[in-house]
Amino acid sequence: MIAELLPAGLVGWAERFDDVEPDDLYPQEAATVARAVPKRRREFATGRRLARRALAELGVPPAPILPGDRGAPGWPAGVVGSITHCPGYRAAVVGLSDRVTTIGLDAEPDEPLPPGVLDEVSLPAERDRIAQLGPGGVSWDRLLFCAKEAVYKAWFPLTRRWLGFTEAHVDLGPDGTFTARPLVSTPVEQFSGVWRSEKNLLLAVIVLPSDGARSGR
Numbered sequence: 001m002i003a004e005l006l007p008a009g010l011v012g013w014a015e016r017f018d019d020v021e022p023d024d025l026y027p028q029e030a031a032t033v034a035r036a037v038p039k040r041r042r043e044f045a046t047g048r049r050l051a052r053r054a055l056a057e058l059g060v061p062p063a064p065i066l067p068g069d070r071g072a073p074g075w076p077a078g079v080v081g082s083i084t085h086c087p088g089y090r091a092a093v094v095g096l097s098d099r100v101t102t103i104g105l106d107a108e109p110d111e112p113l114p115p116g117v118l119d120e121v122s123l124p125a126e127r128d129r130i131a132q133l134g135p136g137g138v139s140w141d142r143l144l145f146c147a148k149e150a151v152y153k154a155w156f157p158l159t160r161r162w163l164g165f166t167e168a169h170v171d172l173g174p175d176g177t178f179t180a181r182p183l184v185s186t187p188v189e190q191f192s193g194v195w196r197s198e199k200n201l202l203l204a205v206i207v208l209p210s211d212g213a214r215s216g217r
């Protein structure tokens with residue numbers, strides 16, 4: 001599902017629609033979820049398995065990926081990446097940091113947000129955009145939320161700073177693209193992403209290539 005959202009040859013990726021059993025976590029990883037409920041342990045383990053499979057695509061040997069600052073995954077040196085899990089879907093996308101600056105990935109069920117949530121996580125201009133997009137088989141409110149979480153996952157490794165839901169303006173395109181403009185001091189003026197709706201799931205992905213990769217060096 002995710003392959004066609006990704007720039008060919010730039011990233012490694014892996015996805016699943018269920019959990020791996022048994023897990024193959026490193027002891028240090030297992031320790032971080034030892035007290036978590038079984039569902040959380042399973043999604044964490046599946047994310048790690050997928051991340052290592054994605055790393056292997058780039059020729060990076062398997063290594064522990066420990067949760068770091070504010071929950072961001074601690075990738076091996078020279079790697080950037082992102083992990084997501086939601087009911088019925090798990091995925092990881094990684095890149096080498098000399099070619100990719102940051103990655104943000106989020107998946108959500110394609111169903112409307114609970115009442116009242118949209119107002120809390122959106123700007124008036126974003127709600128106007130959703131109203132313009134109108135009904136079309138996609139839960140636009142949930143897609144906005146999904147794109148914003150992908151923005152945060154791309155933003156955090158660059159800044160190590162929190163970014164609130166109303167601190168970036170996300171503009172959803174009906175053509176499967178979106179842009180996000182942080183409204184606070186930022187090293188990246190605009191993030192460009194792509195989205196897809198399929199199998200009752202929404203996926204939003206940002207892959208920001210490095211200057212070198214952009215100029216073909």
Ligand SMILES: CC(C)(COP(=O)(O)OP(=O)(O)OC[C@H]1O[C@@H](n2cnc3c(N)ncnc32)[C@H](O)[C@@H]1OP(=O)(O)O)[C@@H](O)C(=O)NCCC(=O)NCCS
Binds near residue numbers: 047105
């Ligand atoms: C962190 C957050 C984005 C995770 O999203 P989610 O939909 O709840 O959960 P997902 O399963 O998609 O993603 C979880 C994964 O995100 C990654 N993640 C967690 N914190 C992260 C961070 N600070 N930076 C980057 N990635 C992070 C982890 O890999 C985590 O999985 P793991 O714990 O198994 O390793 C969300 O919980 C959150 O805090 N959102 C508020 C901030 C925000 O979205 N702002 C919007 C800005 S416009």
